[in-house]
Amino acid sequence: MSARSVARLAILVAVATVLQIAESSIPKPLPWLRLGLANGVTLLAIVRIGARGALVVTVTRVLLGGLAFGSLGGPSFLLSAAGSAAAWAVMASAWRIFAPPLSVLGVSVLGAAAHVAGQLAALAFAFELGRGVLALAPWLTATAVPLGLITGAVIRAVHARLPPW
């Protein structure tokens, strides 16, 4: 690994971790509603350095976020990990297979939906909350579209303004 790619990874990890921490500190009208900018960095990493680098960024960000909040290994950490892993898997596949015609915006929507699905799956199976938690699924899936689009628009703008690496 060249010094250049180490530096790129480090920058993306730093940005993603800061966004994750910052986002959690913003008061939200509903506890589960989040813009998902940290997930957006996963998308930015997929677009700029490829799926494998993006996985490194995502895993490191989730671990550092867990350390920062002291939730490492706890329930909210597992939820974050499940959602982020699902989002990475879906966005990396979608970017590879469907882009184009899909743009960053569409991939971001899919990533937001996958994040929701991953968290719900973790809640339903790992925490054995079962059917009750699925009552949230329609709302979470619906909000994933506007939130994914906003995140996607931000990432699109950042990608366009960053010089080629």
Next chain:
Amino acid sequence: MSGPFSPRGIWAAMTAADRVTSLAVLALSGVLALGVRAPERPARAVVMSGRDVVATLPLDRDATLPVQGRLGEVVITVQGGAVRVSESSCPQRICIAMGERRRPGEMLACVPNAVLVRLVGDAEPGEETPDAVL
């Protein structure tokens, strides 16, 4: 409002495939809403008078049940998937004013008559919906 982050700006930047994908996810949420709404098994109304269970009425079948309470008769009616107290011998008729109940964990009570209607489902009342998601 315009600009790259306004709804119009985002819509303009989306490719046809992006739009189809977004609509598909919205459609999925609609399908989920319909799917989640339907319970596996209808809730049941457990009717109690004093300490005794008088009857258990499934909410998917309309029924009318007169129950002997402490003061007199209380009529429990199941209609359209909901249960209510339709007639009561109590003085204030608060039980009738409570209206109808349809979800597990909910209750109706005629206190003067010591008649209680408790809705139960597959899950325990506390499990029906999450209290919080982290």
